[in-house]
Every structure is written in structure tokens, then in C-alpha cells.
Amino acid sequence: MLNIIKAGFFTTLQDQGRFLFRNMGVPVSGVMDTMAVSKINALLENDDNDAVLEITMTGPVLSFEEPTFIALGGAEMAVFLNDLPIRNYRVYQIKKxxxxxxxxxxxxxxxxxxxxxxxxxxxxxxxxxxYKPVTQHNSVKDHTSLPYGICKDFKPKITELKVDASIIEAKVLKVYKGPEFQQLHPNQLEQLFYTEFSVAKENNRMAYQVNETIEGYQVSMLTSATLPGTVQLTPAGKLIILMKDGQTTGGYPRILQLSDEAIAVLSQKKSGDHFTFKLI
Incomplete structure (x- = not known):
């Protein structure tokens, strides 16, 4: 068991998500930064869908009841194993x-x-x-525990990955045309691709909003299917970028669709961070 001494700001358990229930209104959920998690599971020689802890902004304090091996990735944070600093994308042995x-x-x-x-x-x-209410909680709580398998002997083929820190700092989000993209007029397109947007304070696992606006979209449309990474344009010109816990349908035009890489890049942005869109 992994004992949660202190849970941190918002720590959740995530795998790659649940994909067969969107027709019932159940979001995909899953890890926000799939690029980081794929590297972690590869280092540990896990299945790509094995569950990890997603730790947001302020990290937890954890104790291990059984031996295992761990790896970290994603955001750069000061992390300590028995008060000694450890780093991302390296395999560490854990003792009881x-x-x-x-x-x-x-x-x-x-x-x-x-x-x-x-x-x-x-x-x-x-x-x-x-993802509450599918799961009992939406984050881990103090003084609870999570199970994992005992592992005493593991000789990883690769013990460390050199990952370019610029991935975290990337400012370009690669996007595809959304279903309603063709209905945008030239002025809207210019604003969309030549504006440097900044992340608004309204950002979480459900959606990211941006501070800047473009010319709005006034044509009504039927509620239609959405995906993680769908960029919606409101009549007031606000952009709403759906993330992993985002709703499965929406009534705003779907003007862009983020690539998987772009979702991962955006997931590491906080309020005030800047980015631009690039059509691929």
C-alpha cells in the first residue's frame, strides 16, 4: 500500500482513461500529460495504461508499505526520497x-x-x-491508501531518460481543423492564428479558458459531440478548450481540435502562461 500522509493540492489517480461510455455522458478522464506518463511507464516497463498519480501544483507526502520501484515525470518539482532529492525520468528503488x-x-x-x-x-x-461521480472521490484524501504490487527485484533495461525541458516550456499548440472551422471568416482566422493567448484563472481538468477574445460566432447550432482537446468558440468570442474531464457534448462551434501532444503541452500551463495555435 501507498499511504497518503498529506494529499497535496489536487492529487488524483489516472490511467489512459475510459473510452466506451461517452454515449452515456461519461468523460474520458485519464492523465492530462500523456507524453510524460508514457515515458514513466516505459522506464518501469509497465503497460502504457497502468495507473499513476497525477500531482497538481502542490505535492503530497507519501509513505510506502512495500518495496517497489518508482519513476517521476512531467512538471519539474523539488521531490525528496527520505529527504534526499530525486529527479524526473529516472528509476528509483523503494524499500518498506x-x-x-x-x-x-x-x-x-x-x-x-x-x-x-x-x-x-x-x-x-x-x-x-x-472522476466523481463515477468514482467515490475526485482526488486522493489525507490518511488514505492506494494498493500496488510488491516488487523486490527489477532490473530495468533503461534506468534514466534524458528529456528536453523545453517540452514543458513549449508555447505552440498543434491543432487540426474542427467540424465548424470552415464557417470562420478571414478576420476570425487571422485573430485565431496571430494572437498570443494566455491561460485564464479558469483552468482545470475539465477545461481551459483564455483571457483574450476573438470575434464571436453568432450562428446557432445543435448540441454536438466533443472530445478532449476540442476548442469551442462562444458568441462573445471566448475560447473554451475542453480537457480530459470535459463534457461529452456542447452547443458551441468546434473550431479546432488539439493534437494529443498539444493537450499534453497545455496541461502543463498555469494561469498567465502564453501559447499560440498552429494548424497541422
Whole structure:
């Protein structure tokens, strides 16, 4: 078991998500930064869908009841194993009673903790990802625990990855044309691709809003399917970028669709961070 001594600001359990229930209104959920988590699970030689902890802004204090191996990735944060600093994208051996604690956030906003074999909570609708009300809680709580398998002997093929920190700092979001893209007129297109947008304070796992506006969209449309990464344009010219816990349908025009890479890049942005769109 992993004991949650202090949960941190917003720490959740996530895998790649639940994909077969969107017709019932259930969001995909899953990890926001798939690029980071894929590297962590690869280092640990896990399945890509093995569950990890997603740690947002302020990290937890954790103690391990059983031996295992861990790897971290995503946002750069000060992390300590028994008071000794450890770093991202490196495999560390864990002994019974070891304590992992988080300090200052340095770059990005979401860090990930993976264990050998993944966390082994009971899947709900085919996924371990937290999403209330599908799951009992929307984040881990103080003085609770998460199960994982015991692992005493593991010789990883690769013990460390050199990952360019510029991934966290990237400012270009690669996007595809959305279903209503063709209905935008030239002035809207110019504003969309030549404006440097900044993340508004309204940003979370459901959606990111931006501070800047473009010319609005006044034509009504039927409620239609949306996906993580769908960019909606409101009549007032606000852009709403749906994320992993975003609703499955919406009534605003879907003008762009973020690539998987762009979702990961945006997921590491905090309020005030800047980005631009690039059509691919």
C-alpha cells in the first residue's frame, strides 16, 4: 500500500482513461500529460495504461508499505526520497517505510508518480481514473491508501531518460481543423492564428479558458459531440478548450481540435502562461 500522509493540492489517480461510455455522458478522464506518463511507464516497463498519480501544483507526502520501484515525470518539482532529492525520468528503488515528499514547484504544473506494475485499485467502467461521480472521490484524501504490487527485484533495461525541458516550456499548440472551422471568416482566422493567448484563472481538468477574445460566432447550432482537446468558440468570442474531464457534448462551434501532444503541452500551463495555435 501507498499511504497518503498529506494529499497535496489536487492529487488524483489516472490511467489512459475510459473510452466506451461517452454515449452515456461519461468523460474520458485519464492523465492530462500523456507524453510524460508514457515515458514513466516505459522506464518501469509497465503497460502504457497502468495507473499513476497525477500531482497538481502542490505535492503530497507519501509513505510506502512495500518495496517497489518508482519513476517521476512531467512538471519539474523539488521531490525528496527520505529527504534526499530525486529527479524526473529516472528509476528509483523503494524499500518498506520509505517516504516521498514534494517541495517547490519549479516548472510546469502537473507531476506524475508511477510505480512498478501501476496502482491496482479496482477498475470502474474499465478505468482506474478518478472522476466523481463515477468514482467515490475526485482526488486522493489525507490518511488514505492506494494498493500496488510488491516488487523486490527489477532490473530495468533503461534506468534514466534524458528529456528536453523545453517540452514543458513549449508555447505552440498543434491543432487540426474542427467540424465548424470552415464557417470562420478571414478576420476570425487571422485573430485565431496571430494572437498570443494566455491561460485564464479558469483552468482545470475539465477545461481551459483564455483571457483574450476573438470575434464571436453568432450562428446557432445543435448540441454536438466533443472530445478532449476540442476548442469551442462562444458568441462573445471566448475560447473554451475542453480537457480530459470535459463534457461529452456542447452547443458551441468546434473550431479546432488539439493534437494529443498539444493537450499534453497545455496541461502543463498555469494561469498567465502564453501559447499560440498552429494548424497541422
Amino acid at each position: 517505510g520509505d517516504v516521498l515528499s514534494y517541495g517547490k514547484l519549479e516548472n510546469g504544473i502537473r507531476n506524475y508518480l508511477g510505480v512498478k506494475g501501476g496502482f491496482t485499485t479496482e477498475p470502474i467502467l474499465g478505468s482506474r481514473s478518478f
